[in-house]
Amino acid sequence: MNSKAARLVLVLGAVCLVFVLTLNAQVQTQTNTTSQAPSSKTTVERGTIVYVSGNDLVIQMEDGTLRHFNNVPDSARATVDGKEIGIRDAKVGMKLEKTVTVTTTPKTVTTVQSVTGKVWQVMPPTSVILTLEDGSNQQFKIPKNQKFNVDGHIVDAWGLKKGMRVSATKIVEVPETIVEHEQKLTGSAPAPPPPPPADQPILVVEQKAAPVEVAQAAPPEALPKTASPVPLFGLLGLLSLASSLGLRTARKNR
Numbered sequence: 001m002n003s004k005a006a007r008l009v010l011v012l013g014a015v016c017l018v019f020v021l022t023l024n025a026q027v028q029t030q031t032n033t034t035s036q037a038p039s040s041k042t043t044v045e046r047g048t049i050v051y052v053s054g055n056d057l058v059i060q061m062e063d064g065t066l067r068h069f070n071n072v073p074d075s076a077r078a079t080v081d082g083k084e085i086g087i088r089d090a091k092v093g094m095k096l097e098k099t100v101t102v103t104t105t106p107k108t109v110t111t112v113q114s115v116t117g118k119v120w121q122v123m124p125p126t127s128v129i130l131t132l133e134d135g136s137n138q139q140f141k142i143p144k145n146q147k148f149n150v151d152g153h154i155v156d157a158w159g160l161k162k163g164m165r166v167s168a169t170k171i172v173e174v175p176e177t178i179v180e181h182e183q184k185l186t187g188s189a190p191a192p193p194p195p196p197p198a199d200q201p202i203l204v205v206e207q208k209a210a211p212v213e214v215a216q217a218a219p220p221e222a223l224p225k226t227a228s229p230v231p232l233f234g235l236l237g238l239l240s241l242a243s244s245l246g247l248r249t250a251r252k253n254r
Contacts, residue, residue, distance in 0.1 A: 030112045038105040049094045055087055059096060078185040093190030098183065105178040115140065116167040124157035130166070143170060 047067065051058035057069040072087045079085075080094060117130030120137050129139045142157045148166045150159070160166065 028114050032110045032112075034108050034110070036106040036108075038103050040101055040103045042099060042101045045098045047096055049090055049092050049096065052087075052090045052092060057087065057090060078187055080187040081189055091190065094187050095190075096185060096187040098185050101182040103180045103182070105180075107176045107178060109174045109176055111172045111174070113170040113172075114167065117165070119160050119162050119164045119166060121162065122157065122160040124160065128157065128160060140168075146170070
């Protein structure tokens with residue numbers, strides 16, 4: 001390759017580079033998004049708090065399994081008996097119910113790119129350089145199976161010739177799925193213990209004063225039986241004798 005040909009290749013390469021860099025500024029693009037009917041799925045999980053310490057929580061699920069929630073954030077909220085509480089208000093015995101609703105919405109994003117110009121150079125089937133309406137030249141990559149409208153005739157990249165005025169449209173449809181999660185945590189406080197049945201007596205503790213013992217006087221001790229009835233009999237006899245003597249003296253004096 002001589003030096004003149006080398007300079008020509010370098011110039012063409014520089015021009016192509018400029019065309020590629022300015023491509024997006026000249027292509028007309030329209031984007032349209034269509035949504036399909038969304039679908040929702042709701043799951044419910046229930047459990048009872050069996051341990052709570054600080055920000056650590058253990059819940060026993062309905063199937064008996066234990067779930068440990070470590071470092072529950074203080075911003076986490078649950079509605080228990082109509083009142084909003086945080087992890088600091090959680091108590092053992094509280095029943096929790098988590099409802100998760102997942103909504104999936106399919107969408108299709110349609111992008112339409114269109115360009116109109118005059119063929120300046122074509123390298124089928126990969127690229128073409130067009131002269132646009134503002135007089136600038138731009139290089140475009142030709143997608144596989146791309147068709148061009150030339151004065152009402154549809155041709156492919158091999159049918160393009162220099163000087164042809166062409167218009168091309170590229171339609172790209174990209175499916176997207178929008179997934180939204182909605183979570184709701186509710187619960188109820190542990191129920192108070194039930195009252196005793198009506199036919200069951202209620203025990204009442206009654207404190208009675210200790211009985212006061214009153215000291216009673218001890219009965220008098222019986223005197224020992226040391227006397228004998230013999231002296232009494234002698235005294236009676238002496239009295240009888242004295243009475244007799246007194247009566248005899250009285251009679252004599254008369």
